[in-house]
Amino acid sequence: xxxxxxxxxxxxxxxxxxxxxxxxxxxxxxxxxxxxxxxxxxxxxxxxxxxxxxxxxxxxxxxxxxxxxxxxxxxxxxxxxxxxxxxxxxxxxxxxxxxxxxxxxxxxxxxxxxxxxxxxxxxxxxxxxxxxxxxxxxxxxxxxxxxxxxxxxxxxxxxxxxxxxxxxxxxxxxxxxxxxxxxxxxxxxxxxxxxxxxxxxxxxxxxxxxxxxxxxxxxxxxxxxxxxxxxxxxxxxxxxxxxxxxxxxxxxxxxxxxxxxxxxxxxxxxxxxxxxxxxxxxxxxxxxxxxxxxxxxxxxxxxxxxxxxxxxxxxxxxxxxxxxxxxxxxxxxxxxxxxxxxxxxxxxxxxxxxxxxxxxxxxxxxxxxxxxxxxxxxxxxxxxxxxxxxxxxxxxxxxxxxxxxxxxxxxxxxxxxxxxxxxxxxxxxxxxxxxxxxxxxxxxxxxxxxxxxxxxxxxxxxxxxxxxxxxxxxxxxxxxxxxx
Amino acid sequence: xxxxxxxxxxxxxxxxxxxxxxxxxxxxxxxxxxxxxxxxxxxxxxxxxxxxxxxxxxxxxxxxxxxxxxxxxxxxxxxxxxxxxxxxxxxxxxxxxxxxxxxxxxxxxxxxxxxxxxxxxxxxxxxxxxxxxxxxxxxxxxxxxxxxxxxxxxxxxxxxxxxxxxxxxxxxxxxxxxxxxxxxxxxxxxxxxxxxxxxxxxxxxxxxxxxxxxxxxxxxxxxxxxxxxxxxxxxxxxxxxxxxxxxxxxxxxxxx
Numbered sequence: 001x002x003x004x005x006x007x008x009x010x011x012x013x014x015x016x017x018x019x020x021x022x023x024x025x026x027x028x029x030x031x032x033x034x035x036x037x038x039x040x041x042x043x044x045x046x047x048x049x050x051x052x053x054x055x056x057x058x059x060x061x062x063x064x065x066x067x068x069x070x071x072x073x074x075x076x077x078x079x080x081x082x083x084x085x086x087x088x089x090x091x092x093x094x095x096x097x098x099x100x101x102x103x104x105x106x107x108x109x110x111x112x113x114x115x116x117x118x119x120x121x122x123x124x125x126x127x128x129x130x131x132x133x134x135x136x137x138x139x140x141x142x143x144x145x146x147x148x149x150x151x152x153x154x155x156x157x158x159x160x161x162x163x164x165x166x167x168x169x170x171x172x173x174x175x176x177x178x179x180x181x182x183x184x185x186x187x188x189x190x191x192x193x194x195x196x197x198x199x200x201x202x203x204x205x206x207x208x209x210x211x212x213x214x215x216x217x218x219x220x221x222x223x224x225x226x227x228x229x230x231x232x233x234x235x236x237x238x239x240x241x242x243x244x245x246x247x248x249x250x251x252x253x254x255x256x257x258x259x260x261x262x263x264x265x266x267x268x269x270x271x272x273x274x275x276x277x278x279x280x281x282x283x284x285x286x287x288x289x290x291x292x293x294x295x296x297x298x299x300x301x302x303x304x305x306x307x308x309x310x311x312x313x314x315x316x317x318x319x320x321x322x323x324x325x326x327x328x329x330x331x332x333x334x335x336x337x338x339x340x341x342x343x344x345x346x347x348x349x350x351x352x353x354x355x356x357x358x359x360x361x362x363x364x365x366x367x368x369x370x371x372x373x374x375x376x377x378x379x380x381x382x383x384x385x386x387x388x389x390x391x392x393x394x395x396x397x398x399x400x401x402x403x404x405x406x407x408x409x410x411x412x413x414x415x416x417x418x419x420x421x422x423x424x425x426x427x428x429x430x431x432x433x434x435x436x437x438x439x440x441x442x443x444x445x446x447x448x449x450x451x452x453x454x455x456x457x458x459x460x461x462x463x464x465x466x467x468x469x470x471x472x473x474x475x476x477x478x479x480x481x482x483x484x
Numbered sequence: 485x486x487x488x489x490x491x492x493x494x495x496x497x498x499x500x501x502x503x504x505x506x507x508x509x510x511x512x513x514x515x516x517x518x519x520x521x522x523x524x525x526x527x528x529x530x531x532x533x534x535x536x537x538x539x540x541x542x543x544x545x546x547x548x549x550x551x552x553x554x555x556x557x558x559x560x561x562x563x564x565x566x567x568x569x570x571x572x573x574x575x576x577x578x579x580x581x582x583x584x585x586x587x588x589x590x591x592x593x594x595x596x597x598x599x600x601x602x603x604x605x606x607x608x609x610x611x612x613x614x615x616x617x618x619x620x621x622x623x624x625x626x627x628x629x630x631x632x633x634x635x636x637x638x639x640x641x642x643x644x645x646x647x648x649x650x651x652x653x654x655x656x657x658x659x660x661x662x663x664x665x666x667x668x669x670x671x672x673x674x675x676x677x678x679x680x681x682x683x684x685x686x687x688x689x690x691x692x693x694x695x696x697x698x699x700x701x702x703x704x705x706x707x708x709x710x711x712x713x714x715x716x717x718x719x720x721x722x723x724x725x726x727x728x729x730x731x732x733x734x735x736x737x738x739x740x
Contacts, residue, residue: 072644084642113568113728116641116669117713118720139720141568141727163716164709202635212639215709 031182033151036061036102043067044105046095049229050192050241052252053098057184061102068095068108070138070173072115077199077225078232078323080208085230086119086160086171092230093195093256094158094175099125099150101179106147107132113141118162123148124294125156125177133161153181155278155296157254166258170200170218172230174256176296181280188300189247195254196262196291196313196324197230198223205322221259226318228311228326235311235326243303245332250300254278257293263314264289264297266328268307273300288314303330305339373452375459375471382460385453390461393444398465404442406435409465418458418470422480425454451477507544509534509736510660517616517626520711530616535609536733538651538662539670540600543585545592548600550577555596564595568726586650588668588731594723597671597732606734608673611718613735615711618665620658627658628711637665637710647729671732675718 041063045053071090077083088094099105109121118139122131126148135146160173176195200218201211205225217224228235235241243249255262265288274283278296283289291297303309311326312319319325334341373381387396393405400407408414413435414421428446432439449457454477462470514530549556556576557569570591572580579585592600594608601607609617621627621636628634640646647668654666664670721730 074644114645116644116717116729118717137720139717139725139727140729142566142725162720163712167709210642212635212642 033101034149038062038102038104041065044097044099046089046097047193048089048091048095049093050194050235050239052096052178052191052193055184055187055191056098056100056180059100061100061104064099064103064105066097066105066107067110068121069110069112070115070119071112072117074210076231077201077211077227078206081201081203081206082210083199083201084171084210084212086117086168086173088121088158088160088173088175092172092174092197093193093254094173096175096193096252097158097177099177099179100184101150101153101181103150103179104147105150106145107136108143108145109136109138110143111138111140115140119160119168119173120144120162121158122161123156123158123177125150125152125154125158125179127151130161131158137162150179153179153280155179155252155254155275155298157256157294157296159256159294164215166218167213167215169256169258170198170213172197172256174254176252176254178252185250185298188250190241190243191250191252192241193252193254194228194235194241194311194326195256196226196228196260196264197256198258198260199225199227201225218258223260223318223322225323226260226313226315227323232323237327240308240327240329242329242331245303245306245330245335248300248302249328250298252296252298253289253291254296255291255293259293260313260315260318261293262291262324264291264299265312265314266299266301267310267312269301269303269309269328271299271301274298303328305335306330306332372473373456375463378456378459378471379463381453382456382458385449385457386460389447389449390457398461400435402438404440406433406438406440408461408467410436410467412436414461415468415470418462418472418476419480421458422454422472422477425449425458426477426481451481507540507733508537510537511738512613512617512659512661515616515625517612517619519612519615520715528612528616530613532738533609533613534736534738535613535617535659535661536606536735537660539588539668539731539733540597541585541651542579542583542587542589545589545600546577546579546585548603552599552603555599560596562724564724565593566724566726569593569596571726572728582648584648584650586652587648588651588663590647590668590728590731591726592671592730592732593726594671594675594721598673600732601734604734606736608671608732609735610674611672611677614664614670614672615714617657617659617661620661622655622657625658634710640666641710641713647731668729668731669714669717669727671730672718675721676723 038061042065044064044066046066046068047053068089070086070088072084072086073090074082075085075092085092107121107123109119111119118137120133120137122133124131126132128148132146132148136144138144156177156179158175158177160168162168174195174197176193200214200222201207201224202214203209203211225232233239253264271286271289272284274286274289275281275298276283276289277292278298289297289299307330309328309330311328313324394400394408398408406413413433424444425447429444432441451474455472455474458472459470462468462472511532511534514532516527516529518527553559554561557573558576560569568591572583572591574580598608619626619628621630621633646666649667651667652662654663656662657664
């Protein structure tokens with residue numbers, strides 16, 4: 001045995017030496033992985049999403065024992081909507097498997113006795129008939145074992161392939177197996193497991209109760225839910241994945257389908273590296289990567305600034321209407337150089353509205369402040385102002401909007417105190433008030449009107465809709481303004 | 485020779501003492517039907533036969549193993565039943581605590597079910613016979629295209645632990661037969677003749693007439709996925725297997 005190892009070592013170092021000397025040749029990459037020597041036996045660590053087992057690193061190839069149980073069980077698709085999932089290892093997607101190239105994987109599939117149906121597993125990492133499906137077809141209350149040599153590195157989908165195959169996949173029977181290359185993947189700070197799937201229910205999207213699978217919709221590819229990790233909200237709020245500023249994040253992303261291709265995207269991040277289709281080719285600086293159903297991708301990026309980064313299928317109605325939405329919460333120091341946050345906030349009125357500033361305001365003010373306009377003119381000018389500034393909230397006839405904006409017509413609150421009314425127009429108003437017996441609790445913003453304009457608009461209001469016909473003078477407005 | 489002798493004794497005993505225990509049977513009028521795996525030219529002919537109204541029950545099976553101790557769980561030959569055989573039973577002749585006498589017997593192998601029927605002068609139904617009777621809903625003999633009927637079957641597939649229910653708790657179909665859908669899967673005599681190899685996508689090549697696959701381009705009714713699942717479960721079985729969800733009922737030929 002030792003002799004064999006020595007020979008291997010010699011051979012390997014020979015290869016290394018030659019590769020150093022000669023030009024890097026493409027052929028060097030073509031190693032016969034089927035002859036990788038295995039040493040020892042270990043049990044695989046299996047994790048449920050969004051977590052992944054510890055990296056394989058540079059351990060030697062081994063016989064890797066995997067024990068996976070199939071469970072048919074009821075779960076929550078979204079609040080109030082239940083669904084009977086068929087699972088590998090109790091979760092959708094199924095448990096994450098991590099191995100290395102050259103491992104001899106001995107896989108045992110156990111079908112729980114309470115289950116109704118036979119199942120099997122087709123692992124895309126398998127080189128062999130049916131990806132193992134032929135050898136793993138197992139009735140409830142039974143188990144089957146088969147083994148395979150991991151010949152190709154990459155991120156691979158596994159799924160059930162029992163008739164009707166589409167239905168088994170649509171009910172959640174899929175997951176990922178990672179075969180690490182010789183020496184392992186480069187080290188990163190955080191790794192997560194995300195897998196998209198589309199679901200088809202008898203009821204419409206969000207229809208409450210226990211929902212059955214709908215074959216007709218599945219055939220039409222008319223999904224009611226498109227989600228990450230088996231349900232709406234599996235990766236949002238408290239379930240969000242996390243990282244700290246400055247860390248590198250690696251996502252193992254799969255797509256179980258059964259039907260829809262994912263346009264995988266993280267809003268506010270650019271993928272530094274993408275292992276295209278989960279294979280060895282690496283693309284860089286990618287915004288959105290396409291993941292076919294039954295396919296996968298490894299995406300890597302560094303998080304530079306804090307905040308919540310939204311993970312979506314950029315076929316965007318799926319994200320906001322069917323559930324394909326997750327969150328990556330990044331905490332740490334802000335970096336204003338990289339991202340400023342809001343620098344300035346302002347109002348933009350392309351359609352007009354009130355004039356914000358008047359270059360020749362002073363002159364005009366002097367001109368009008370001495371002479372009080374006739375009442376009719378005031379009302380006419382006030383009406384114009386009202387229609388551009390106040391109309392949206394208080395409505396054309398001053399009737400307001402129930403429970404939101406108080407009425408101005410026949411308003412006891414308005415008629416009771418002119419100075420208070422002027423003050424509100426000048427300074428805005430928040431908090432609860434009672435108008436004609438009804439309580440209102442909303443916000444009126446401060447109006448950017450000149451003193452004359454305030455007088456005009458209030459005079460119009462007081463002389464309309466059954467109010468007390470007060471003529472608000474510019475002097476009153478001035479008085480209120482200075483008293484404030 | 486021995487078997488024949490034993491069978492004769494079986495039949496004798498049966499006639500003498502078992503008539504009262506025998507479950508009620510009804511007559512099915514034979515006919516032609518197109519099975520899931522068939523094509524237009526492959527209509528299957530079904531002769532008239534009798535079928536048990538209910539699946540065999542725990543109570544009936546207790547009586548059976550008392551009479552035929554070789555089928556008791558401690559005595560059964562391992563070749564004829566796997567280690568889950570009657571697993572829930574407390575002892576060789578006593579049911580488990582949560583088991584009801586009127587629930588269908590499950591966790592029995594094909595060998596056991598076959599012999600149970602034979603000892604009553606009956607036999608297990610063929611897949612075609614079973615499917616022929618089971619395609620009837622309450623009112624019509626062939627309801628395979630009725631949406632509500634398919635819905636009922638499928639909703640059962642999603643209901644856990646229905647094997648705890650008692651016989652007669654589902655519906656009486658057109659032929660006055662109960663519980664074909666909604667309680668347990670049932671053994672058939674030729675359960676494995678429609679090949680589901682486990683790799684259902686390649687079964688198209690295995691046998692052009694008898695297959696059941698997902699990419700089932702030859703299947704007569706692609707929407708009848710409830711039936712696909714029945715063929716799948718049958719395909720996953722071996723004769724010594726026993727399952728919590730799998731029972732049986734017997735049929736009998738009509739002598740002309």
